[in-house]
Amino acid sequence: MLQDKSNNEQLLKWWIAARDGDVQSFKALHHHLFEGLYAYAFKLLDDETLSNEAVQDLFVKLWVRKEFINTIQQVKPYFYAALRKQILNHFRDLKLKSIKIQLSQQPDIAFSPEDIIVKKESDFILQQKISLLLNQLPKRQKEVIYLRYFENLDPQQIAEIMGINYQSVSNLTQKALHKLRAVKMLSMLISLAFLFQFVKN
Amino acid sequence: MPDYFWEDNQKEGLSFKFRRKPTTKAQCDANWLSIQNRIAGKKQRPIYPMLKPILVAAGFFMLIVLTYFFVNQNFRSTEQYTIVQTGFGAMKRIVLPDSTEVMMNANSTLKIPSVWSDASQREVWIKGEAWFHVQKKIITKQNFIVHTPQTNVEVLGTVFNIKDRREKSVISLEEGSIQLITDKNRVLTKIVPGQVAIVTKDKKMSIATDNHVQFRSSWQFNQYHFEHTSLTEIAEMIQDNYGYHTVIDAKLISTKFLTGDLTAKNIQDFIKVISVAMNVRIEMSGNTIYIYPKQ
Known part of the structure; x- marks a missing residue:
């Protein structure tokens, strides 16, 4: 998994630059992670619009709160974890908003x-x-x-x-x-x- | 997908691999564009870090203010109370905001909260002697509490007399019912009309029955009732209510007792009546009253 290691180093460089306010680095980070994050969101949400929004929300949130985020060791897992948490919260909010919507607490993955x-x-x-x-x-x-x-x-x-x-x-x-x-x-x-x-x- | 991936799967005994649904470049760009638009509206640096010291300071300030109010509620300073005092030989009638009537005997202090509301408990503090006619709160059922240094009297609506003299509280109940809460064991003691409770400084309580309990508050009509009352007790009463020191001739102590009613508007009246009724000679000199046997 040597490739992954160098990959993380590159991602980390981008993240550190983004944290200092460099939008271009943040963009690079987005372009690199988009496909995986979108696919993960889609697996959990099973909706294109919602998945697009989930990824957008994630990046906007991380940008706004970047000063408060402690040192990240592994960039990719961090983004996945953040996305997962956000989607779980989204499910929880939906459940709170209306009891009629019968949703399980945990989103379900469907394979095709x-x-x-x-x-x-x-x-x-x-x-x-x-x-x-x-x-x-x-x-x-x-x-x-x-x-x-x-x-x-x-x-x-x-x-x-x-x-x-x-x-x-x-x-x-x-x-x-x-x-x-x-x-x-x-x-x-x-x-x-x-x-x-x-x-x- | 790299080759090791296949090998990995093979090692784990899987004869297939997974493929992620690919996304297009356009999709990725569109997603980024929305993000860019959204973060452009936000400040590069969020406002919070700059506000942090201010927020901390505000937090501390709030803490101090809250503590102040909290402390105030628990140990209210005298500023929030009205203090009514009576001098020697003087009485005072007070009507509290809840229509409770208080008749204060001489040389007494009543502490009343300045603010009365339906939500707060009704409570007053008494040092000395006072007669209470507490208005019953039928709807809110607010208790009325009279604190003395010795005990706390909790009432719902009733007529009673409290005498707190010489580190001893004597509570005599005329109507209704009251509860005594002494700090020591927090035990509630219920008193019924006609009973007299005596609480000493060490919170010891004794209850006696008095068939003429109403006489214990007749001082407000300048009437005094005595039943086998010793001269020493009368002397104490003079000192408490009129502020005179009394000196009793040794021969008189524990020999003279008084039974009966007397009316006296002031100390001059009082000693005149006492001297006649008890057959003693009373002399006033400055702030001291001397009681001698009659020659």
């Missing part, structure tokens, strides 16, 4: 077949099966999987973002992976089925 890449590029059935399996995971396991494999964050960073300890992240990951390993069997079975069909013909 497009999120999954299998070796055989065109295997839509397998993609569907995997996404289905992923969606059956408990909320927290889903979020861990998302941060681990979509955002390429290490368990320590995930722990920081989700506000849980390292051990919990490992446990959640292991539990999720245990269930997902079944997919390997599944893909083998599907391949076998193909094979049989081929043999028959």
Whole structure:
């Protein structure tokens, strides 16, 4: 993960400059993190407008309050954690505003077949099966999987973002992976089925 | 996506990898534009750091003001009280803002809060002797508390006399009911009409029954009732109400007692009646009254 390390150093440089009032550095930070943050927000909110606003709100808030933010060690996890907290607050506010809106306290992540890449590029059935399996995971396991494999964050960073300890992240990951390993069997079975069909013909 | 990612997944036994839904450059730029517009309106440096010392100072000031009010509420200074005093041989009738009637005997001090409201407790402080006719608050049910150095008398609406002389409170109840709260054990003692409670300096309380409890407040009509009252007690009364020192001839102490009613508007009347009724010779010299046996 050497790449990540140098990445963080660059992000840190931008952040320090932004903290001193450099809008261009702040812009660079935004451009670098936008895709990941937007995707994360979208996974949690499942709405384009809301996700765009969430990222905007996050950057505006950090800009306004930058003088009060203590030294950041890891820029990316910091932004993810801040975004997550903001979205959770958003959910809480919604829940407070109207009891009619039945929302769970925790936002839920939904995976779609497009999120999954299998070796055989065109295997839509397998993609569907995997996404289905992923969606059956408990909320927290889903979020861990998302941060681990979509955002390429290490368990320590995930722990920081989700506000849980390292051990919990490992446990959640292991539990999720245990269930997902079944997919390997599944893909083998599907391949076998193909094979049989081929043999028959 | 880098290769190690594939390998990582393979190690963990996954035969697939994830792909993040890509965003377009336009989307990213549009998002940044909104941010830029929003932060342009904000000051580069938020206003708070500059205000910080002022806010701290304001906080301290508020703290001081609040403390002042808090302390005031608990140990109100004399400025917020009206103090009514009576001299020797003088009486004073007071009607409190709640229509409670207070008749102050001579040589007494009554401390009354300057502000009376329906929300606050009704309370007064008495040193000396006073007769109270407390107005009942039917709606607000506000208690009325009379504090003496010895005890606190809590009433709802009633007529009673308090005599706090010589480090002893004597509370005689004529009508209604009152509760005594002595500081020592915080025990409430209920008194019914006709009873007399005596609380000493060390907060010891004794309750007696007096069939003529109304006589204990008849001083306000210049009438004095005595029932086997010793000359020493009468001398004390003279000293408390009229401010004269008394010197009693040794032969008279614990031999002379008085039973009956007498009316006296002033000290001259008083000693005249006493001398006749008790068959003693009384001489006034400056601030001292001498009582001798009659030759």
